[in-house]
Amino acid sequence: MTTASPAVSARRGATLGWLRRLLTPKIAIIVVVAGLIGYLALVPLYYLIWGTFFDANGFTLGGFARAYGDPRVGDMIGNSLWFAVGAAVLSLCVGTALAYLNVRTDVPFKGLFFAASIIPLIIPGILYTIAWIFLASPDIGLLNKLIEPIFGPAFFDIFTVWGMVWVEGLHLSPIVFLLMVAAFRSMDPSLEESALMSGASRWQVFRRVTVPLTRPAIVAAVLVMVVRSLESFEVPALLGLQNGIYVFTSRIYFVLRSYPPDLAAAGALAVGLLVFALIGVAISNLVGRSGKTYQTVTGKGFRPRPMELGKWRPVMGAVIVLYFFFTVVGPLLVLLYTSLLKFYQAPSGEAFASMTFDNYRQLFDMSDAMTALKNSLVLGLGSATLVMILMAVGAWIVVRSRIPGRQLVDHLSFVPLVIPGLVLGLALSFVYLRSPIPIYGTIFILLIAYCTRYMPYGMRYAVTSMHQISAELEESAQVSGASWWQTFRRVLLPLLSPGLLAGWIYILVVSFRELSSSILLYSPGNEVLSILIFEQYENGQFTVLAALGVVMVLTLAVLVVIAYKLGAKVGLRQD
C-alpha cells in the first residue's frame, strides 16, 4: 500500500501514504475503542479525583484525614482484606473445581452446573444475603435449627467475617466458574494426558499442569473476585454491621450519607480501593505475563475427552449436589417460600396454611413492572453486547498489538471497578447535565452507566480468552491475505466466543441488579427492575420482593438458555 506511484513527489507521497495508513479500518477501530474505554473510565475517575483532592480552596488532603483518621481504620482495612481475600479464595477454589469437573471429567449431574453457575448471580445480593440470614443466623437460622439436636444451638453464625466470606464466596463462585469453564474448554487435554503418562497422579496433574496452564484465567479471576468483594456492599452491610465489622464500602456509605456528601472522604477511601486494585493488577501482570507459554488454543486440533473419575465419581457427584443445594436450592427455596407468605416467619404448619399468590398478583398489578422489565432487558442486552464488542477489541489492543501504552487501556478499563456506584451516578449526571448531548433524563444515560460499571468484567473475560489463543492462528490468517478486520471477525471473534459469551451472560445478569447508580440516573418512564426491587425493599415488602426475585430468576434463566443455545452455533463446538 505504500508503494505509491513515482509520479507523485516524494514528500506528498509520503504524507498521503501516512494519512492513508492512519485511516485504515484497523487504526480507526482501535482509536475509537481505546477512546471509548478511556472516556468511560476517565469521566468518573476525574470526578472522583477532583472531589478527593480539591475543595473550594484548592488542593487538599482533608478527605484522607477524615477517611483514615478514624481509630478503627486499621480494623477496617484488615477486615476488608480478610473478607475480600477470603471470599476470592473460596470462590476461586469452588468455581475452579466445579469448572474442571464439568469440562474435564465424567462427573454426574452435569445438568445442574448450568443452574448452579447462573442462578446465584441472578438473585439480587440483598435477597441472597437475607436468604442466608434466614438459613444460618444463630437465632433464627433454619440450618441451625435443623442440626441443633446434633451440634447444639447456633452452630453456624453468619454474622461473622467467616460468614461474610461464605456468602460472598458462594455468590461469586459462578463468576469464577464462567471464567474457568472458558479456560478449560480451550485447553488441549493432551497436555494433561502427557503428565498423566509421566506417572503423575490426577491431583498432581491438576496442580502441576492444569493450574499453571490456566494461570492467566486464574489470576484474572482472583483479581476480579478480590476487587469485587472489596466493593461489595450488601453482604458487609447486612452481615458485618450487626457485629460492628466495617469494611471500605460500609465506610464509604457512611461518608456519603451526610449532606453535602463528603466526596473527599469517600474519594479517599475509593482511592484506597484503587491502590489495592492497582497492586492486584500489577501482581497479575507480573504473574501472568510470559504470554506464549500459556497459549493453549493452538492450531493443532484436539478433542476434549472427559477424564474418568472412577471410584471418585459418586463422591464428586455428592459434592456437586451439596454445592447445588447451598448455592441454588437453599436460597431459592427460601425465596420461593418467602414469596408465598404474607410476612416472613419460620416454616410451620401455620405458615404453610397461610400461603397465597398475593405477592405475585401484586407484582403484575404494578403499573411500572412491565416497563421496568422491558427497560431492564433493553439495558441488559444493550450493555452486555456493547461492552463485549468493545472489550474484544480492547483485549486485542492489550494482548496482541504492539502499540505503545497499550497497558494503559487495560488499566483504564479496570478503573470503574473501584468507583462507588453513587459516585459514578453523580459523575455522569454532572457531565451529562452540562453536555450538549441530550441524554440526561433518557435511558441512554443508564446505558452509559452500565457500560462503565461492567467494562472491567468484560475486559477480564476478553483478555483471558485472548491470552489463550495462539498468535499463529492470527498470523496464518494474515499471511492468507486477510485484513486486520477480516482476521478479527472471522478468526479471532469465533475463537474468543466462549469467553465473550460468558462475559456477556455475566453482564446481562448482573445489570439487572445494578442499583446504586441507576437510582440517581433513572427518570420517570425509565424505571428498571432494580429500582422496583429497591422500592419493595424500602416499603418493607420482602414477600413481594421475593416474588420479584423469583420472576427475575425465571426471566434471566430463559434468556441465558437462549444465549447458550445460540452461542453453541458459533465458535468452538463442544462435544
Next chain:
Amino acid sequence: MNTAPLSGHRCGRPARRALASWSALMLLLAGCGGLPTATAPQAAAGGGPTAAEKLYAEVNGMTGQQRRDKLVPLAEKEGTLDLYTSMTSDVADAVLKAFEGQFDVKVNLYRAGSETVLQRIVQEQKAGYQGNDVVETNATELFDLNTEGVLADYDSERRRMVSEAGRQQGWTATRMNLFAPSWNTGLVTPDQAPKTWEDLADPKWDGKLAMEISDSDWYLTLFKYWEKQGKTDEEINKIFEGMASGAKIVKGHTVQGQLLSAGQFSLAASNYSYIVEQAKAKGAPVDYLPYVQPVIARPNGVGLMKTAKHPAAAMLFTDWLLQEGQALLVKQGLTPSIVEGDDPLKDVEIIPIDVEELTKNGDEWNKRYDQVISNGEQVDGN
C-alpha cells in the same frame, strides 16, 4: 465545604454549560483548578424572581375557592407535574392515583431514597436543568435544599394549620414518621415490653436489642430532650451505652422490621411505627403499642421549586396534599401533619426532630452516634 463538585465555588461562566462533556477531560489534562464548577441556579444567581416565583407570590395571597379556581385551569393547561419524592411506592401510587383522578394533570414521578432525591435536585439545579416542579421528602433533605436556595416561599391557610415545627422556610410538613421501640410479641410478653426509652438500656436486652445504623437524628433528638429534662451528658451517654451494649446493628428500617418479625432479635430501638404497623396488619407477631414516650417525629414535607416549569400544577399539588391528601395519608397508615377532628395521638407526647441542630451539626452527631454503636460492639465483641 469539602465537596467542590457539588458546592463548588463559582468561577465558571454560563458559557461553560455549553461545553461538551469532553471539556471535563480536557481540563483534567490541562490540570486547571477550579473545576468542575457548578453553574449557579437561575434564581440564586441573583437575578430577579423567576416566572414560577411570580405566580407563587400572586397565589400565596389568595384563599379558599378563589385560589383553587385560579390554580386548576392553569395547572390543567400546564398538563403535567414533575414530582421528586422519597415516599414509598405504595403511598406514592395512592397519592398519584387520587391526584390524577381529581385533576387533569399527568404526574411524572421520580422516586428514590431521600439522600438521592437531594443529590439529584442539587445536581440538576447547579446545571440549570429544570427536572422537577415540586419535591416531597424528609425534613433534613428539605432543610438542605432550602439552604441551597432552590425552594420558593409557599403560604396558604392549610400551611398555617401545620404545627410550628412543620412550617419551615421553603417547605411545609405533610406527614410525620414516628420513631418508637417495637418488639416481637412471640419473644416479649406485654409486661416485659419497654415502658420508657431508658428501659432499653437494661442489660436484659443485651443480645436482643437492634439499633439502626443511621438513626443519628433519633439519637440527637433524644439526647437534647434528656438534656432539657435535666440529665447530665454523662448520664445520657450512660443510657445510650447501655442500649448499645450487646446491640445488634442493622442497616435499614425495613430490614430491621423484617428481622424483628422473623425473630432475629426481640426488640428494635428506633423503627418507624408505620413499618411495624404494616407488618402487624399482615399478621406478623410485632407490636409498638402502647407507645414508649416521648415519640420522636421526623417530619416529611413538600417544597416548591423556584425553577418549576409547571408552577401552577406544583402549587395545586401542594395545596391538595395539605388538604385532601391528608386523609389519604392517614388511610396509608401515616401520621398527617394537620390534625383535624379526633386525634389518635392526642395523649401521646410527640417531639419533632431537631432539624436545625441536625443540619448545623449533623456530621458531629453522626460521628457521635457511630461512636455509640461501635462502643456497643466492643462490649459485645467476641
Next chain:
Amino acid sequence: MLRINNLVKTFDGERRRRRDSKTPSAQEARVFAVNDVSFTVENGQLFTLLGPSGCGKTTTLRSIAGLERPDSGSIEVADRVLFSADEGQKQVNVPANERGLGMVFQSYAIWPHMSVFDNVAFPLQVRKRGERLGRKEISERVMRVLETMELGHLAERQATKLSGGQQQRLALARALVIEPPLLLLDEPLSNLDAKLRESLRYELKRVQRELGITSVYVTHDQVEALALSNAIAVMRNGSVVQLGRPRDIYENPNCRFVAEFIGTSNFLTGNVVAKDGDRYTVNTIDGRLALDSAMTLPLGTDVIVSVRPEAVEVSTTSRAGEVPNEWKGTVLTRAYLGDSLDHVVGVGKHELRTRGNPSTSIEPGTEVYLRMDPAKLVLVPVD
C-alpha cells in the same frame, strides 16, 4: 525470485521492558535476532534456513512473511519490493496480508472453528473485492488443492478432527490455494512422529517439485535439510555462517559449527606439519593424518580435522604402507542401523565413530585397523 539484502532485526525495547530495568544502556540491550543476512533463492528452488533454535532462522522467515518488521535491509519477491528500510531508500513495508505468500506454521495454525473446506477457502474468501473469485470457482479451487493433498474426502470434516499428518497437509493446502509465488514453511514436520515425518518429507518434496513452487524452509533438522533442499543457509546467532548446496555443506563445512551441526562427525584437533600442494599432513594426539584441502594454511596452524563416520573403513587386517592414514584401535561398541552398521572404536584417548556396510560386523574388544581416505577428510579452520 526471492532476494534478501542485509536484513537486520534487533529486539531491544521489547526484550528490555520484559526483563528488568537494570540493563545499563539500550545499546547493550540490543539483541541481534537477525544480523546482516543476505541470500537469493532461484525460481523453483527449495531453500532451507538451517540452524539451532534461537539462530534467527524463524525471525528471517517471519520477516519475509511480513509478521516481523526488520530494522533494515530489503526483501524482494519476484522483483516486487516487499520490504525496504535502508537509509536513503524509499521506505516500503507491505503488510503481511498484502504480500500474497503462502505459509505453513509450525503448529499448522489450523482454525479449530472451521471445517477443512473453510480453512482452505479462507484465503480466497478474504481477497479484496475486485479480485475475489465467485463461490463456484472458490469451491473448485479448494477441492482441487484438497485432492492434490489427498484430503478431498475430508472436506466437510471439522478441522480439529484430523490426524497429525492430515493437519499438516491441510496447512499446506491452505498455503497453496492462492498459488503464491513463494511458499514459507516454518518447521512443518517438527510436530510429527518419525515415520510420518519421513513420508511427509518426500510428499512435500514431490508437491514442491511438481508445482515448481519456490520455497523457503526453516528447520533445525539437518537430515530434513539435506534431503529436501536445493540450497541451504546454515545460521548461527543471527548470521549465515555457510551457504551452499547440500553436498558442499556436508562435505566441506567451513567451520566446526557447521561440521558439527550437519551430520555426525568425529573431530580431531591438531596442527599442520607439512604441506605439498593440496596435500597436508596434520599432527594429532593420536597420530598423523594426510589429507587434501584447497585451503591455504601456513605450517604450524592449529586446525581441526573432521572425519565423517562413513569416511572411516574398519578392518581386522592391516594394510599399513599401502594406504595412508591407518590407525590401530579397539572396537568398543557396535550398533546395527538396518542399512548400515556403526562401530565405535577407541583410538588412544579418543573414540571414533565409523559407519559401514552391515556385512562387516566386528565383536567389541577386537583389535582393528582404521583407514581414512585423505580425499574424504575435511580440514576445518579453528573458530
